[in-house]
Every structure is written in C-alpha cells, then in structure tokens.
Amino acid sequence: MTLTHENYYSLEASAAYMSVSQLKAFDECEAAAMAQLRGEYKSMKTTPLLVGGYVDAFFAGELDEFKEANPEIFCKNGKLRSDYAKADEIIERIQRDDYFYSFFGGEIQPIITSNIAGVDFKCKIDFLHDDKIVDLKVMRDFAPIYLPNRGRVNFIEAWHYDLQGAIYQEIVRQKTGKKLPFYIAAATKEEVTDLAIIQVPQEVLDFELEAATERIPYYAAVKKGVFEAERCGNCNYCKSTKKLNAPMSWDKLCNNDFSEDIEER
Ligand SMILES: [Zn+2]
Structure with a gap:
C-alpha cells in the first residue's frame, strides 16, 4: 500500500504498517490497540489534546484539514x-522566538516508511532537516x-517521546544513511507559555530502539491473530x-490490578 496524506491515518494503513x-x-493495552485497529x-x-493538535496543524500547514476533522473547536x-x-497564544509565542522557530522547517511532515525488526513501519515527522529531526510538543x-x-x-x-525519537531516527537512518540527532521543541499551555528545545541523549534513543526491537515482532504477531491480545484491565476500553x-x-481494591476479575464481553 502506498501511503499518502489522505490515507495515512486510515484503518487500512494501520493494518499494513x-x-x-x-x-x-x-504497550498500554493490547486489547484496546486491537479494537482501535478494527475501528471499534x-x-x-x-x-488539551485538541489544543496541541491545533498548534501542530498550524505549523504543518494542515489547519484546513484539522478544522474539517474537528469542527467542534x-x-x-x-x-x-x-x-x-x-492555541493561538502558543503559536504567537513560538513565532516570537528566533532560536526556537529555527528548529521549524526542513521537510515538513514527510511520510517515511521502513522496516524495523521485520515489521513495516510508517511515520510522519514534524520537521526533518538535513542535520536533525524535530518534533513539536505542546505540554x-x-x-x-x-x-x-x-x-x-x-x-x-513519561510520554514516551524518547521511544518516538528512537523509531523516527531509525526510519530516517534506513532511508538516508544518516543517524540524525532528535530534538523535542516543546511549548507549554501554562498561563504564560514556556518554551524549550531539548535534545534526547543518543544513549537513551539507542536503549529505546533496542527495547522496542524486542517487542515489535510480538505485537505484529498479535496483530495477525497469532497470539491473543491481552487486556490491561484498567484502560477506558477495558472498563467499557x-x-x-x-x-x-x-x-485487590488496593493494588489497582483488576485484570483477573473480568472477561471480554
Ligand atoms: Zn485495557
């Protein structure tokens, strides 16, 4: 399947990649992940998620698509x-800081695919420069x-952005032959927006990639139905x-593990 900006988030694309x-x-819940893949x-x-999504969409030049997908805002x-x-205040603050804003640019939201641990992967990178990978986060x-x-x-x-960086770096390395540093360009939703550029250390990225490579083939097998998806027992999908x-x-009320008391409806 060839990925485009139109089909990137489709169920078909999620099944293929x-x-x-x-x-x-x-990682959070195999059963919920499978239900998402089935479109259920x-x-x-x-x-808060939509505020971040709006800022992302603005800088990706995809505000029209975002408005169409989220009319409620x-x-x-x-x-x-x-x-x-x-969201508008954060955008204005970002544009006012030359150093921060210099991390925006390069190729914007390129779709790149590759294969990690025998499994096809897709990613869409916020800003892919010749010398770095940058992801914008609104926190x-x-x-x-x-x-x-x-x-x-x-x-x-906490939000596993180090795992994201590790996967992006590997996908870009396979495509370009270059192992590029990964930066988070972060802006906060606080009353007064704070800004920071943070480089995720290479040893952290290496560790995350190695650990991910070990579990990716198992998840791919769960996707294919070779193994049954485990329920975490705590997430919204499991509760519902x-x-x-x-x-x-x-x-059990005290240990926050309710997984054995339930079975799938
Ligand atoms: Zn769950």
Missing part, C-alpha cells in the same frame, strides 16, 4: 472557541511526572467492555 502511536497503544474504539478527543462564525484561544508544563512503576521521570520519558461475574476481592 505499525507506527509509534500504534506501538504505544500496544477510538481514544477520546480531549480539549470552532464557533459558527469560524472563530476558535475560547477554550482553544490558548501542560515541563514539571517532572510521577509514574507508579518508575518514580519521578521527565515529561519526555468488562463484564462482571463475581464480587471484587477486598484486597
């Missing part, structure tokens, strides 16, 4: 609803995030499809 977001979906389940569009007169006014703030299983981590680790058949045990 793995992507960073698909990989993250499998979509992760929710929230206001505009008033009848075509103006951005007040909840989303922050709540830059504060570290506490994860129950990992403790305090920075926002790049769980079927009770027994009271929950008292002890």
